[in-house]
Amino acid sequence: MKLAPIEKSTTAHKAADQIIKLILQGVWKPGDQLPSEREMVEQLSVGRSTVREALQILSTLNVVQIVPGQGSFIKNVGADDLFRPDLISLLINDAAVLDLIEAREMIEPQTIRYTCLRISNDQIAAIERLLDGHEEALKAGRDVAEPAMRFHIMLAEASGNPVSLAFIRSILELLQAHRWRDNPEEFKQRELREHRELLSLVRMRDGDAAAAYLVRHIVDSAMIDASDRKGQNARRTTLDTTDTPS
Template sequence: MFSPIKSTKVYEQVIDQIKNMIDQGTLKKGDKLPSERSLVQQLEVSRASIREALRALEVIGLIECRQGEGSYIKTSFQDNLFEPLSIMFMLEGSNQEEIWELRKIMEVEAAGLAAKRITGGQLNELSEITKRFMKSEGEAEAVTAEIDKEFHYKIAECSGNVLIFDILKTVATLVDHFIKDARKLIIVHEGNKEILFSQHNEIYLSIERHSSVEARKAMRIHLDFANKYKSERTI
């Protein structure tokens, strides 16, 4: 478990020990940390140092502190990625094209991995999402856009790579944040909805055939189409 700390930067040492326990698998997502009193006793440090360490871990998004319940290792980290990435995007003076380039790289590969790794249950779920998307002809643009987003997130999930899934959701949020209503703008343009239906169906069929080559190609065609239309719009 924990070992006593002898250091001038006490709270940093507390953080390092908690990180090491996560790395070793002693602490996992959703686990509750020992109480402040227990940490004080095990680490032989002051309560102030423990609280400082917990505050720092909460700020970086590793733990969540629940009033009256204690501190827990977080189970989801997508929200933690958005703010630093969006701020970095603005500070670096990046343009919207760079976001789309990153998204394309990740989504094309995610489709290829999904074709190889998707399970029977996941394929059924993706099939249902595809059918709902195809049947959304008369729905409001916002509804179709949400199903579209769900489709892409499911493929990222089916890639079997949690980093791709987490980062892609963040990148998709950046797209929506910096390119306002991007999906809606594409959908409302005459003729685009039918093209999107066809492209999404081809992506699904390629994954159903477990063809990584075809899935990557279908996703690339779809994103190139979306990017071309997006380029004609302004933020």
């Protein structure tokens, strides 16, 4: 399969995107050698520097290995390599947070249905220990953002689907990176209670109830965060007005 010509704008990123799509489609497999730079220049209708930049992007993403004097080869790509929050977070701004929450609402509740079918007793016990540690950290006044996020990741891991897990982990890490500020105490207490209730539904293997509860949990958390953002912005506006000379 040949690469299709693309427009000149953001050509390197579009070229890299084409290659990733072909890998996901199984056209190119681990160990396969990519076309030469000259062939890619012709197929993409771009300059050699653009091709080299695209290959460098893929190398940074751990998708391609560039071997001097030999060419570029597809690496053994896992789902985690194609969804790197540390890289794509640079493209996310506050306006995209709602899109991330919406994507989470699409994916995570459906994933938990499979978790209810596949989770083992050992995995349930491990999540219970996590929640106990979460509660101890909360009582001690320590930050609980990490165990709160880890709870959702462990549930996704128990689904047995690495692609869903990669999406969910990426979304949660991106949301965490763009968290407005430390959540209020009452939110943290409520979050822990809801996590325990959600685990109870998972333990009962009730996929429908767990999915419905998780949707409410995601939406309620988003509404609390949005309200907090609005309040902080209002206070900032008041301070700015007060500080402005008359």
